[in-house]
Amino acid sequence: MSDEDGDGNSDGDKRRTWTIGELCAEFGVTARALRFYEQKGLLQPRRKGMMRIYDGRDRQRLQVILRGKKAGFTLAEIGEMLELFHLRDGQVEQMRESLEKMRRQLDVLLQRRAEIDIAIDEMRHTIGIVESMLKERMKDG
Numbered sequence: 001m002s003d004e005d006g007d008g009n010s011d012g013d014k015r016r017t018w019t020i021g022e023l024c025a026e027f028g029v030t031a032r033a034l035r036f037y038e039q040k041g042l043l044q045p046r047r048k049g050m051m052r053i054y055d056g057r058d059r060q061r062l063q064v065i066l067r068g069k070k071a072g073f074t075l076a077e078i079g080e081m082l083e084l085f086h087l088r089d090g091q092v093e094q095m096r097e098s099l100e101k102m103r104r105q106l107d108v109l110l111q112r113r114a115e116i117d118i119a120i121d122e123m124r125h126t127i128g129i130v131e132s133m134l135k136e137r138m139k140d141g
Contacts, residue, residue, distance in 0.1 A: 001057055005050060005090070015056070016055075016056060017053045017055055017108075018053075018054045018055075018058075018059060019053070019054070020034055020035075020045075020051075020052045020054070023054055023058075023059065023062060026043075027062060027063075027066060029062075029066070031101060034052075034062070037062070037075075038052070038100055040079070041079065042061060042065055042075065042078065042079055042082060043058050043061055043062060043065075044058065045058055047137065053090075061082055062077065063080055064081065065078050070096065071106075071109065072105055073101075075104060077101060080094075080098065081098050084098050095121060108110055
């Protein structure tokens with residue numbers, strides 16, 4: 001059997017479990033954030049007494065959540081995408097809708113990047129002007 005099943009998780013990761021502290025350390029998030037994602041239904045760890053036990057599915061879902069947040073998606077949108085990834089049963093229309101949302105979000109991010117690039121160029125230009133003015137004043141002073 002292959003180590004990879006197409007979703008980026010090895011078979012060993014699917015059987016392995018993690019504590020809340022381990023996932024927090026690995027992904028650089030707080031325990032409060034993981035509990036919040038659980039409260040919103042995005043993660044569903046098992047319970048062993050008061051302890052939360054996360055499996056490979058939870059770990060994979062956390063990766064999707066964090067990537068989605070970084071890309072600017074709302075938690076509701078991320079939840080919809082997680083459900084699609086979980087179902088994988090040929091719900092073509094839902095997949096098309098998610099793909100369109102992702103494309104729109106990519107367009108938003110590309111526009112933001114273009115605006116940031118312009119702002120960076122303008123800031124560099126302004127810095128150059130101020131540096132020149134400072135040099136002139138120091139030379140005269």
